[in-house]
Amino acid sequence: MERVRNYEPLQDDSASTATYIPRDVGGRAPTRSGTVKQVQLKAGNFVVDQPVSKHVLLHATETQGEEFTHMRYTACTSEPGEFNGSYTLRQKQFKRYTKVALVITMYNEPDILFAKSMFAVMRNIAYLCSDQCTYSWGPDGWKNFVVVIVSDGRSKINPKVLTLLGVMGCYADGLAKSMVNGKDVKSHIFEYTTQVAIDKELYPRNDAKSPTTPMQVIFVLKEKNAKKINSHRWFFNAICDVLQPEVTFLLDVGTVPSKNSFYSLYRAFERAPNVGGACGEIKAELGSGWKNLINPLVATQNFEYKMSNILDKPLESVFGYISVLPGAFSAYRYKALQGAPLDTYFRGEEMHGGADIFAANMYLAEDRILCFELVTKSGDKWLLRYVKDASAETDVPDRLAELISQRRRWLNGSFFASIHAVWNWQKIFRSGHSTGRKYALLLEFFYNAINLLFTWFSLANFYLAFYFLFDVSDDRVDGGPFGGASDGIFQALRLLYAFAIVAIFISSMGNRPQGSKLLYHSLVGLFTTVMILMLYVGIKAVVNGIQYAVHDIDETHTTFTKYFFKTPAFRDLVVSLCSTYGLYVFASLAHFDAWHMLTCCVQYLMLLPVYVNIFQIYAFTNLHDVSWGTKGDNAPDLGAVVTKVDASGKHVVEVTMPLTEDDLDDAYEVFARQLTKQREEINNKEKSTINAATQQEDGFRQFRTRVVLMWIVSNALLVVIFTNDYLKGKWFSNAPGAVSPYLTFLFWSVAVLSFVRFTASMAYLYGHYQLKIGERKGGRGNGIDPEMGEVH
Incomplete structure (x- = not known):
């Protein structure tokens, strides 16, 4: 060194x-x-x-x-x-x-x-x-x-x-x-x-x-x-x-903010005195000519960031509580941080490696704790806002091993911090918010609790979507989506899917992603293949469904609307696709920011099972690891300063420093x-050093084991209930073309949550443009401003 x-x-x-x-x-x-x-x-x-x-x-x-x-x-x-x-x-x-x-x-x-x-x-x-x-x-x-x-x-x-x-x-x-x-x-x-x-x-x-x-x-x-x-x-x-x-x-x-980002962020605090914190849009650095998008990992992260800034951040801003203001680029009113928010935030300095493993994981995302404490601060009514005009680019991981390691900390920290916020929802009543604002925040906590539940069961939900998609399409389409080979392909894919899950669990228990690159890249290839086949089957099911609809309408002289509602498989699949990808397209166009739909959407879809399976399994199986990479110091001694008393009785020290112009x-x-x-040397890439893994206490590993076992058992139980042929025949309709009630529940849950996200995003957008129009006219705008949470 x-x-x-x-x-x-x-x-x-x-x-x-x-x-x-x-x-x-x-x-x-x-x-x-x-x-x-x-x-x-x-x-x-x-x-x-x-x-x-x-x-x-x-x-x-x-x-x-x-x-x-x-x-x-x-x-x-x-x-x-x-x-x-x-x-x-x-x-x-x-x-x-x-x-x-x-x-x-x-x-x-x-x-x-x-x-x-x-x-x-x-x-x-x-x-x-x-x-x-x-x-x-x-x-x-x-x-x-x-x-x-x-x-x-x-x-x-x-x-x-x-x-x-x-x-x-x-x-x-x-x-x-x-x-x-x-x-x-x-x-x-x-x-x-x-x-x-x-x-x-x-x-x-x-x-x-x-x-x-x-x-x-x-x-x-x-x-x-x-x-x-x-x-x-x-x-x-x-x-x-x-x-x-x-x-x-x-x-x-x-992180590189655009030239007017500081102005836009500061104006958010000037406009409304009850804004305690704000953040802008974090963008993935794409390079000149968007050359970084050649890497699918960068493209998927860019798509992820974009949709979060178009749907999730505006939704939270409308309610007044943004669950996390990114530490890479955010702002806080200093007065609002005094007292409980900062005191609670700095407890995280002692948590990493401490005795409380739950708190240690929670404080991996201490900025989430800070945001929660700020909004629920006793006697105050601070709000958190998203500022669309403030943007900053940041470099994102472009290698799989680095991305897996990053998401381990992100997923574990956000999961346990979210549990903390949802569990302590009653703290909102200690704040000084108005009654209407408190109930709006309670509604957001309820929304976050539902998302937290879906996160817990995401492993099973994705597999069930895979299972039912092939199962339903095989019943609806003559010969199946792959003709006579459909059943064989489906059975082979199920075995490969199960093998991949087991392989991820085994490789994640004690192995660093940097040391298992070949295995992880192979698993990414496998899941990408599964996703491509899922998309093919889904698109083919929709196309065939439309063809059947046209044929049945001609035969029965009924309307398309009646056919749509009386055909559950076709209806639920169309509703799910429209409420997800249709929402992405329409919301992006409304925000005048839709290029990612053309440049990154395909890569995001291909790697979606990687996010759900590999990232989440690695994160949960490494709950015991709460390290931040802190190392010991071996810096050379710089010498000591010792006070002397000069002839005049003043306390002085002697120090070597350049004084002449030539010295300077x-x-x-x-x-x-x-x-x-x-x-x-600007184009030379420096090799990173590998740090030795720190030994964790047995209690941390036991906590990890219990959580992972609970997670596996609950997700496996869900899969068994809805895929077992005996239970399907006993509890649900097993007729050809019948749709599992759980699949219907999933599709419509996605639709309802998407509707909430879309509505809040449009409300934010309306307030944002009203604000800009008002400032162009020299005033602060009129009417309700969802962005700032004030009535002007």
Whole structure:
């Protein structure tokens, strides 16, 4: 692991200008030494203001003022909750009001992803301050926006990211220390207002042709790796406690918001004072010319994201409770988070690997817990909203093993968090919502409970759909869909289906997807084949059903409507297809966002059984795994700061730092050379390291075993009841062409749930366009606004 640069004495360290040689970091090695300087402690804290190189300000629009000419370093020895009592930040000294504080959390992401996100952030701030913005903050609006970068562990950060921060003027080697007066440093905080933007090709964009709006940056480099939720603790309990921002934004490295997304999100809070949180549309990164859609995994995730943003997020927004605001791109009103929401949220920091396995799985999706606590906060009436105009692209897994691992955490976290929310539905009555809003939220909880039940039985439901589809089509069509071979093909497929399920269970128990790639890819191929045959049989059944209908209508002189309602098999199949895929098409067209229906729908249909079977089985059989990939730290020691008393009686420390203009320029050139080297390597793919699996307690595995057994037994019982020939003949009609009542129940349940989703989506859309029309006219719009939940 490449290390943060440290200094060692070369020869005489007794002189006032001792010469030091830097340890190499990522190939960086300055040619000039630093200078030892006595620095007076500020309120007992080690805080250093270091000048920046003239290259940082070469084409800057703002060059006067300490925030542009100097970077500040603070060695923080306190915990996040004690930060405000011991330290301060520049914004507080400048007496600035912070409208938005944005946090970008990092671990070891590559420099390209970091550059993409930061460039997009600077573009958004520039838009907020420009005349193009409808409600512009003005040319000095950047003073109300603070960007906080929190990196999870000094030994874990990608050294190439430090290079980018160094070119921007937000980081310098050699200042950081590991100990101050016997106290361990918890985090290293760098503050600077930069005007250097670096694009995704790693080219600095601070040239005269591209002037950049200043951006206030606070870079928090945590000494130890302590998970993402701890990074959020530093942001909320330390930085925000000092800044007291109006709204907080959350962004992941690699997520790229569109240029007006921050404006759209912030306007959601401006319009309605009871909006406690909001999120925009998360899009899969498709690449230039949508080339990433060549990969079917990317295409299916793109389709999944699109339909969620068209149907599910608008539905939840209309009710006022979005079950999860994506941590990759979301916003919260800081005042709304105070108290119970944040306190409950940060319990998750101690849950992973704790004794309560249910809570540990639940807190894999701690953002869901935060949303629930926010809406049900005692005495308050906070709502959560979806903002269609705010969008951001994010990179999605493009390999099967990575996607399976990701969905393990997503599925387990969302499942147990959903159980928690549904089980604690009565907490809505402790809130300050109106009676009408409370009953609307109760209706949403009921809707979520039904979806949770369907999720539990999805394994059996998919198999039953497969079974009944072949069974009914074999009765309805002469010779079956494959002629005389229909029965043989069906029996073979049933055996292959059963084998695939058993194989997934066996491979998921203790094996990583990365170690069983061939098996998983084979199973994907098998399930894709099954899905293709299911679609063929379904389409053929509908076509033959229409042909039979035309023939029967001609023979009996009845109407198509009467035939439709008196033929259960044909009726239920048509209703199910229309309520699902017809809904997808119509809703997408209504939202003026339908390209995914042409480019991704087929891939999504092909891989649908993979989502239902492989992803869910792997997730449930790994309930005991609640790890987040936290590793130990082996970062090199940076040296200690020890207070001395000078001749005048002041408490000072000696620190090595570049003071002359040549020192600063040399240090900057080191970063610039390294950035050029990184730019040349931009197309080289880096191999990821494999982490050793952590051993889990026996209690976790026992919990996993009980849940999986309950899941298997309940799903298997459902399959046995509705596929056993004896039970079918005893309880249900076994006549040719008869439809199982459970299949009818499934089809019509899908239709009812789809109708609810569609109605809410259209209600949201109506409110959204009413709002836009109102703002174009210079007002806030009239009538009921489903998007904001207010009456104007």
